[in-house]
Amino acid sequence: MAAEKMALAKAINESLRRALDNDPKVLIMGEDVGKLGGVFRVTDGLQKDFGESRVIDTPLAESGIVGTAIGLALRGYRPVVEIQFDGFVFPAYDQIVTQLAKMHARSLGKVKLPVVVRIPYGGGIGAVEHHSESPEALFAHVAGLKIVSPSNASDAYWMMQQAIQSDDPVIYFEPKRRYWDKAEVDTEAIPAPLHKAQVVREGTDLTLAAYGPMVKLCQEVAAAAAEEGKSLEVLDLRSVSPIDFDAIQASVERTRRLVVVHEAPVFFGSGAEIAARITERCFYHLEAPVLRVGGYHAPYPPARLEESYLPDLDRVLDAVDRSLAY
Amino acid sequence: MTVESTAARTSRRSAGSKAGATGTKAAGTRRRTGAKKGADPELVQLLTPEGERVKNAEYDKYVAGITADELRGLYRDMVLTRRFDAEATALQRQGELGLWASLLGQEAAQIGSGRATREDDYVFPTYREHGVAWCRGVDPTNLLGMFRGVNNGGWDPNGNNFHLYTIVIGSQALHATGYAMGVAKDGADSAVVAYFGDGASSQGDVAEAFTFSAVYNAPVVFFCQNNQWAISEPTEKQMRVPLYQRAAGFGFPGVRVDGNDVLACLAVTKWALERARNGEGPTLVEAFTYRMGAHTTSDDPTRYRGDEERLAWEAKDPILRLRRHLEAANHADEGFFAELETESEALGRRVREAVRAMPDPDLFAIFENVYADGHALVDEERAQFAAYQASFADAEGV
Numbered sequence: 001m002a003a004e005k006m007a008l009a010k011a012i013n014e015s016l017r018r019a020l021d022n023d024p025k026v027l028i029m030g031e032d033v034g035k036l037g038g039v040f041r042v043t044d045g046l047q048k049d050f051g052e053s054r055v056i057d058t059p060l061a062e063s064g065i066v067g068t069a070i071g072l073a074l075r076g077y078r079p080v081v082e083i084q085f086d087g088f089v090f091p092a093y094d095q096i097v098t099q100l101a102k103m104h105a106r107s108l109g110k111v112k113l114p115v116v117v118r119i120p121y122g123g124g125i126g127a128v129e130h131h132s133e134s135p136e137a138l139f140a141h142v143a144g145l146k147i148v149s150p151s152n153a154s155d156a157y158w159m160m161q162q163a164i165q166s167d168d169p170v171i172y173f174e175p176k177r178r179y180w181d182k183a184e185v186d187t188e189a190i191p192a193p194l195h196k197a198q199v200v201r202e203g204t205d206l207t208l209a210a211y212g213p214m215v216k217l218c219q220e221v222a223a224a225a226a227e228e229g230k231s232l233e234v235l236d237l238r239s240v241s242p243i244d245f246d247a248i249q250a251s252v253e254r255t256r257r258l259v260v261v262h263e264a265p266v267f268f269g270s271g272a273e274i275a276a277r278i279t280e281r282c283f284y285h286l287e288a289p290v291l292r293v294g295g296y297h298a299p300y301p302p303a304r305l306e307e308s309y310l311p312d313l314d315r316v317l318d319a320v321d322r323s324l325a326y
Numbered sequence: 327m328t329v330e331s332t333a334a335r336t337s338r339r340s341a342g343s344k345a346g347a348t349g350t351k352a353a354g355t356r357r358r359t360g361a362k363k364g365a366d367p368e369l370v371q372l373l374t375p376e377g378e379r380v381k382n383a384e385y386d387k388y389v390a391g392i393t394a395d396e397l398r399g400l401y402r403d404m405v406l407t408r409r410f411d412a413e414a415t416a417l418q419r420q421g422e423l424g425l426w427a428s429l430l431g432q433e434a435a436q437i438g439s440g441r442a443t444r445e446d447d448y449v450f451p452t453y454r455e456h457g458v459a460w461c462r463g464v465d466p467t468n469l470l471g472m473f474r475g476v477n478n479g480g481w482d483p484n485g486n487n488f489h490l491y492t493i494v495i496g497s498q499a500l501h502a503t504g505y506a507m508g509v510a511k512d513g514a515d516s517a518v519v520a521y522f523g524d525g526a527s528s529q530g531d532v533a534e535a536f537t538f539s540a541v542y543n544a545p546v547v548f549f550c551q552n553n554q555w556a557i558s559e560p561t562e563k564q565m566r567v568p569l570y571q572r573a574a575g576f577g578f579p580g581v582r583v584d585g586n587d588v589l590a591c592l593a594v595t596k597w598a599l600e601r602a603r604n605g606e607g608p609t610l611v612e613a614f615t616y617r618m619g620a621h622t623t624s625d626d627p628t629r630y631r632g633d634e635e636r637l638a639w640e641a642k643d644p645i646l647r648l649r650r651h652l653e654a655a656n657h658a659d660e661g662f663f664a665e666l667e668t669e670s671e672a673l674g675r676r677v678r679e680a681v682r683a684m685p686d687p688d689l690f691a692i693f694e695n696v697y698a699d700g701h702a703l704v705d706e707e708r709a710q711f712a713a714y715q716a717s718f719a720d721a722e723g724v
Contacts (some may be wrong), residue, residue, distance in 0.1 A: 053511060059541055064500055064534035071504020074489070075512070095531070098494045099501070106490055109695040143696050143704070160487040167698035195702065242702035 003186040009042050009179035012118075014187070015160035016043065016080065020050050026164060027072065028055040028063055030082030030118075039084055040120060040179055062092035069115050070100055078114045078164060085116030086121040087130025093138075095129075100169045112167040116160075122213045122263050123310055126303040131209035133300050139171045140241040140273075147240040148194060149173035150187055151215035153183040155238060155326055158191035165260040173240075175213035185325035187193070191250045195239040197247035203233035204256035206323055209274060214261045214311060221282035221316045232320065248274065256287040257323045261311050266294040288326035291319045332515075369614055371584040375642045377650025378590075388593035388600075394657040400441060400588050401648050401658070402666055404433040407457040408645060409670040410466045413677045414456075414473070417622045423473040427454045431586070431618035435551045436642030437461060438591025438693050439613070442599055444517040446487065448472035448509075450502035453491040454551075455521050464490040467680035476687050496526035499535035499548065506602075507545035509514075509530055517597075517602035518546045525556025527572070528564050528601065536576040536608070547595065548573075548610045551585060553617035558630035573610035586617025586644040689715065 006014065020028045028043055028050075034057035037044030047055035058065050062083060069079035083089045089096075096117065103113055123132030139146050146168050150156040156174070163170040192198060200215065201222050208218040215236045222232040235251050237243060252258050258278055260271035271292035278290055293311045301309045372380055373387065411429050429436060432454070438462025443449060451458055459469055461484045471480030479490040487606040488664040494496040502520030508707065509516055526532055528552060529656075539546050552569055554561055573580025579601075591613055598609035616639040620627050652658040693708040 002571030031592050059534070059537050061534040061537060063531055064503075064538050067497065067531060067534065067536050068507060071501040071506070072508045074483070074505075075505045075508025077508055091530075094494065095497060095500065098490075102478075103490070104698055106477075107695075108477065108479060109482055110482040111700070112485060112698050113508060118503045146697070146701070158385070167700075244702070272637025 002188040002289060003184050006153055006181050006185050007180050007182050008043065008150070008153045008156045008175070009040055009250060011157040011185050012042050012160055012174065012182075013044055013046070014185070015157045017047060017049070018163045018187070019045065019080070019161065020054055023078065023164075025076060025078045026054075027077050027079045028082070029058055029069060029079050030056075030061050031058055031084050032063075033082050037245040038082060039098055040176065041121075042118075042179075045081065048286050053312055057276070062088055062090075063095050065116065066095040066100060066115070069306040070095065070103070070113060070283050073113045073115050074111060078116075080116040080164060082118045084120070085127075085131045086119055086133040086135055089117075089119055089135065092117075096139070096145070096169075096171070099141050102144045104168070105144060107130065113169050113206070114164070114167050115169045116163045117169070118172045118174060120174045120176040120179075122173075122175055122177055123300060123306050124213065124323060126306070127285060128303070129300065132303075132306065134173075134262065134295070136171075136173055136240050136262075137264055137269050137273075140270060144169065145241060146170045146195070147173065149175060149212035149240060150238065151173045151175065151178065151200075151210075151212055151236050153181065154189075155236075157185045158189070159238065161196055162191065162194040173212060177213050181216070183294060192238075197235050197237045197242060197244035198240070199233060199235040199237045199247075201232070201250065203230045203231040205255060205256065206259065206320055207233045207235055207248070207255045208259050208316070208320075209235045209237055209251075210261040211240060211262060217311065217313065217316065221313055221320065224313060224317060225320060230320070230324070241302050243270070243274065243277075245274075245277055246282065248278055252278055252282045256285055257326075258290045259293060259316065259319045259323055261293045261316055261319075263310055265297050266292045267297045269294055288323040291323050293319045329557070347380065357467040363436075366686050369582050369584050369591050371587050372589040372593060373584075373587045373647055373648055373651055375586075377647050377652075377654055377723055378602040379651065379655075382593075384588075385590065385593040385597060389589055389594040392589075394652075394655070397648070397652060398658055398662060400592070401645070401652060402487065402644050402669075403441065403460060404588065404648065405436040405459070405666055405670055406673055407433050407437065407460050409673055410460070410677055411456055413674040414470060415619070415623065417678065418471075418473070420437065423623075424475050425469060425473050425622050425624060427622045428597055428617075428619040429454050429456050431616045431639065431644070432551055432553055432613075434588035434647075435585040435591050435613035439521075439549050439595040441697040442592050442595035443519060444516065444599075446514070447599070448489070448502075448505055448516065448518045449491045450505070450518065450520045451491055452462050452495070452522050452526065453493055454523070455491070459488055462486040464488050467677055470677070474681060474684055477683050492714035496522050496529035496532040496535075498522070498653045499526070499532045500538070500550075502546050503535045503539045503542075503608075506539065506546035506608075507665075509545055510543070512604075515603045516545070517599045518544075519599075520546060521549050521551065522551065523556065524552040524554065524557065524561050524564055524569060526550075527569055528556075529719050536573070536610070539608035540576045540578050543607040544595050545605070546608045547598040547602055548608060549595065550610065550612045551615055552612050553585075553615050555617055555621065556576055557621040557625055558627075560631075564686075568612070570610055571613070573608075574688060578610065579610045580610035580612065582612045585613030586639075586642045586647065588644055588648055647693055688722075
């Protein structure tokens, strides 16, 4: 088997299976990851095949999950821990920020912490509160962490392989509303580097930059805009820390316009960082200010309002029109 | 009930009495639901404050074969650790260190437990475990780098199986538990010791470490030095039941040991480590002791506690206690003490000189080891920093 069409959640499952197979030091840890296979079934069947000592059901304590994963990594293991939902990561935030992110530097490079923290994130599934947030900027602000988010099954598969192999802690944000989207996954391909952005649609009039769940939306926006005769380039950033600014710059130098789209609140979000840096790098190329589309400075709303809160086709098209109007 | 009266009562109860020994056993291994209501906390003690050896049915065997030479060794460890600590405090006062967390008064807890560990065991300290570091063979001058501000760690944790100091209270209890889970997975018979204080016992991470270690039967010893004060907060502001009893609720034994009795700390830690090695899981050891100095050089204990408390604890000084025992048993002569005094002064000098000779870190250390595999932003900012620094050199015509 080389190429197979599979859902994004299944691709992560296959990737974890491959990592468990390849390296006896890889462990899966989290709440309900064993018999249940995770609430999204991402770890389905892994405990059955690799046993309870490799796929570990943990107590319901997020700080404990990450804190013990740090200890296991210090002992030479490569734990992949699951935080059940985005909003539940905060009890573990202390361990991630004060310990996981800094220990390599504090030890002057003597210890490595190859821990992957998997976080299903983002909205659009009609969930209750704390189940739909996009906290990636809170992690990207912290030196010592790497932040990635795949947008499709193939990237989900390969980026997980690369995250596990990395000697740095990686926060792996999974776009939960895309878990069931299928795509071709070539398990023998040579994958793109983990932190490189990819042009997923070429265009000449404007660049849409996004990652994770918003990439698909931006592709839909570009298709809709094409019907109106506008040529939009769509860039899948894939990595939030580091961000591939070279790729954004190259695209903006071609299109001269940039709109950044993410689900997280715009204020102090990754779009703000991208806008600032691209303005520095491309000031004389830009025909319009970099615009951002994202969530509001408000708690993630109840499910019946999330369609108004989340960026959608019309909101992104509106930003495209505003940019082109300059 | 004050902390003082608790200590005084418990030390009388266990001093040589059968009831003390039996009660300890029950608290330590059998009475899983905790001590009887209204009962005083039990305290394992093998040496009275007067230096008198006390029999203990359960723990004597862990120090039964101890030689005079080894007893002198424990004494030497405590004296040198105190001397090192005093030197560091003085260096802080002279502006050579930005901060110091003194262990004054806790030498027995640290040396007793530290000497109980084996080379292949792994220790996760908080930031006051200078005596444990000494036992692990970490050069004491390495401990001063972070307090002087030349690094944030200062030693290779794997060099002596002694992890870096952890400033956030109690975080390392989870690291120790995870490490111990790894030890168990590896099928090794080494063990892990997590050090923390009475203040840290209020933190969720310590409770989570108890949960995880119990659930996975991890070979970890939680060694809590209850030094009665978390900066200015007394234990009454941290807990309503004796700390060691908390273990019962998690399903593993807890025992309170006289933290100023190096022999008792050695014996109880050996017992707990043996349990860990035998696959019997975690243990909580509460070393009941006293921080004689300030929390760190930044606080002023006279604002929150009285002299009489300190004086009462000085009477239970861990070093004096062992000296009395050594002298009464004719295990050490004047020559030994004089020689140790000389060695002590030499250590003080060495520490002083080493601190003053510590080079400032290289400017570019800011960007080193942020990531193991590199990071584009760090590379970019390092280059900007280099250009900025070079601009000064150009301006000066270098």
